[in-house]
Amino acid sequence: MLRVGTGFDVHQLVSGRDLIMGGVKVPHNKGLLGHSDADVLLHAITDAVLGALALGDIGQWFPDTKEEFKGANSVKLLQHVLDSKYLKDWHLVNLDCTIIAQEPKLAAYLPSMRQVIAKLFNVTINEVSIKATTFEKMGSLGRSEGIAAQANLMLQNTTLEK
Ligand SMILES: Nc1ccn([C@@H]2O[C@H](COP(=O)(O)O)[C@@H](O)[C@H]2O)c(=O)n1
Numbered sequence: 001m002l003r004v005g006t007g008f009d010v011h012q013l014v015s016g017r018d019l020i021m022g023g024v025k026v027p028h029n030k031g032l033l034g035h036s037d038a039d040v041l042l043h044a045i046t047d048a049v050l051g052a053l054a055l056g057d058i059g060q061w062f063p064d065t066k067e068e069f070k071g072a073n074s075v076k077l078l079q080h081v082l083d084s085k086y087l088k089d090w091h092l093v094n095l096d097c098t099i100i101a102q103e104p105k106l107a108a109y110l111p112s113m114r115q116v117i118a119k120l121f122n123v124t125i126n127e128v129s130i131k132a133t134t135f136e137k138m139g140s141l142g143r144s145e146g147i148a149a150q151a152n153l154m155l156q157n158t159t160l161e162k
């Protein structure tokens with residue numbers, strides 16, 4: 001059986017925070033604001049996994065009202081979902097993501113992000129695509145007030161037919 005999932009997330013870009021995306025610390029004078037480490041890419045991917053299997057969304061699994069998720073490492077949040085009973089027998093066919101960031105330039109960091117994410121899903125980096133685009137200086141994203149990410153993926157369960 002095949003299932004597709006999509007995820008989208010956006011976080012505000014502010015001073016005094018680290019910029020962490022795809023589990024990688026990207027050097028920049030600002031970082032993303034959130035209850036967790038605000039890893040916008042991993043949040044979109046987590047929502048895509050949950051969406052593929054109709055399991056709700058990241059905020060339902062890890063409420064931002066809970067102290068235990070304050071400053072949480074989003075790698076661990078995604079790992080928790082992937083290790084859950086719901087994901088048993090499901091594996092990633094492919095993942096395709098787009099980060100919308102006016103700044104900083106991300107091209108140099110995308111291979112490291114692909115590596116982190118491929119390891120999490122136990123696939124090779126060939127199954128993990130991450131692209132970056134600006135917002136052509138338009139609107140809030142174009143003014144670098146935040147960074148957004150979109151993820152699309154396909155999961156397969158070979159123990160279930162159709
Ligand atoms: N934060 C970003 C945004 C874009 N890139 C790379 O630059 C290319 C051109 O971006 P446009 O938004 O003008 O299309 C894009 O295709 C990416 O390769 C980047 O590295 N980091």
Ligand SMILES: C[C@@]1(CO)OP(=O)(O)OP(=O)(O)OC[C@H]1O
Pocket residue numbers: 009010033034035036037038039043058059060062063064065069070071072
């Ligand atoms: C990850 C969680 C939990 O720490 O907090 P944030 O970092 O604020 O991120 P968001 O994308 O709003 O999603 C869900 C949250 O509950």
